[in-house]
Amino acid sequence: MTMPSAPVAGAIQRARALLELSRPADAERELRGVLAEAPEHATAHAYLAVALDAQNRGAEAVAEAHEAVRLAPEHWFTHYIAAQVHRGANRLPEAVAAARASLALSPEEALTWEVLARAHLQAGQWREAAEAAGRGLAVAPEESDLASLLSLALSSLGDAAQARETASRAVALSPESPLAHLAYGQAALAAGDPGEAASAFREVLRLNPAFDTARGLLLTALKQRNPVYRVLSRLRERFFGRGWLVLLLPAMPGLIAAFVLIALLHWGAWVAEAFTTLRLARGKTTRLLFASGDVRLAALCCGLPVAGAVVLTLGAVTGLEAVATAGGAVMALVTPVQEAGHTGSRRARKLLYGWSALLAVAVAASVPLSSAPMALLTAYAALATIWIAAGVRRFLGT
Structure with missing residues (x-):
């Protein structure tokens, strides 16, 4: 690596101290000054990559890390920084490769083993x-x-x-x-x-x-x-992702009952999730843990079963089959709403919220149309959202 002059070494030490103090913009200024004087200073490029990474400027950080490696390919430190920066940019295969390159040069560096472990965990x-x-x-x-x-x-x-x-x-x-x-x-x-x-x-x-x-x-x-939430969550996790079973339905119609059971277990777990979230959001010691959007989602998903039960009872009392079935479909809407709310990818979340809105429109339309089959199919589609959401997340991200 480049042997620094005294002023350059001092500037790099100041940049390191600024990085440790979580002042990456100030560190960047110091390092830009170093590179203006010594443009091929590998250590300065490496620390500049760290400073840029800390400012969420991933592409620039990766470019600086690559330049540091180009200038000093024989030194473990530049490869270590490249691994760190690639991991910050979520370029995990590159992070692993850079960490292994660093360890090939110096296998006794605990820091490099750490960044490698973090990349594999990520x-x-x-x-x-x-x-x-x-x-x-x-x-x-x-x-x-x-x-x-x-x-x-x-x-x-x-x-x-x-x-x-x-x-x-x-x-x-x-x-x-x-x-x-x-x-x-x-x-x-x-x-x-x-x-x-x-x-x-x-x-x-x-x-x-x-x-x-x-x-x-x-x-x-x-x-x-919460013991109820715990039991339902375990059952839901056990049966989650078994959508491939649908391929066996023509040969084994009895699996329909298994699908219904799995869907109902998920629905029950989502109701328990909403109730528990709402209860914790009202607690003095836990209310600050929740964003307002989480509380609104939980309140909606606690309200849907109640509203659905009221509509179902009304339909049963009046003898209107379409109204009663629509009540059941309203209760089933808990599944698509919760699946959407608990999806990390913004695109996937928007798509699933759109699907939830479409199902809600279908439920509402089934009443004036007096179409019990339409309401029933909507309820089935809502409960089946556990598999639809899994497919959406697989293609668009979690």
């Missing part, structure tokens, strides 16, 4: 993440973040006991680490201990109030403490 590659974190711990056994990452991977692999033990070690190594407490909460949740998990996630938020992942997991843990 990609959902649990075994690879556990292996990378374990290799890193062999190099630096007192590194809390590596122990935390190993615990997170073990939780995802279903090894709750080992995950909890590893997370406990991470917390002991660094009691003020939000990541360590997050890993402990994840392990407790995997072990079926939502109370302990909630305590861990609260500690994460005490240490870092902006840790949104912990906020979402805390809500999950609090909901899991």
Whole structure:
């Protein structure tokens, strides 16, 4: 790598300090000054990539990281920075490749094992993440973040006991680490201990109030403490994604009953989800965990079964079959609304909300048309949204 002059070295040290203080724009200015004097300074390009990445300027950060690697391909640090920047840009295969290139040059760098483990975790590659974190711990056994990452991977692999033990070690190594407490909460949740998990996630938020992942997991843990919600969620997870069974329907018509059961289990779980969210949103200690949109969605999904039951009862009393069936369809709308609300991709969410609106229009139209079959088909379509939503998320993202 380029041997810096004293002024250049001082500027780079200032840039590093500014990055540690979370002042990436100021660090960028320092580094631009260095590069104006020494345009082929690999270290300056590497740190500039970090500064740009911290400002969510992914494409520029990647370009600077590539330039650093071009200028100093024989140094582990430039490849390590490239891995870090690629991971920040969600270019995970490139991040893994860069981390492995860095480790080929210097396998004793715990930081590189850490970024490799993080990239594998981000990609959902649990075994690879556990292996990378374990290799890193062999190099630096007192590194809390590596122990935390190993615990997170073990939780995802279903090894709750080992995950909890590893997370406990991470917390002991660094009691003020939000990541360590997050890993402990994840392990407790995997072990079926939502109370302990909630305590861990609260500690994460005490240490870092902006840790949104912990906020979402805390809500999950609090909901899991509700036994009805817990049972329905487990049943829903067990049967989720079995849409391929539809291919067997011509040969095994009895599977229709299984499909109906799966759809009803999902519907029940979504109702329990809405009720639990609304209850927690009214609690003094938990109300700040919810965005107003989450509360409105929960209120709507608690209101739909009530409104549907009223309409169904009215139809039964008056003998109007279409009205009674429309009441059942109104109740079924909980599934498409919740599926839309819990979809991360904006495009997929809009599409599913549009589908929900279309179903609502169909329910409303079935009453003046006195069409019970139309209302019934709408109810079936609403309940079947669990499979429709899975397909939408697969093509448009979660």
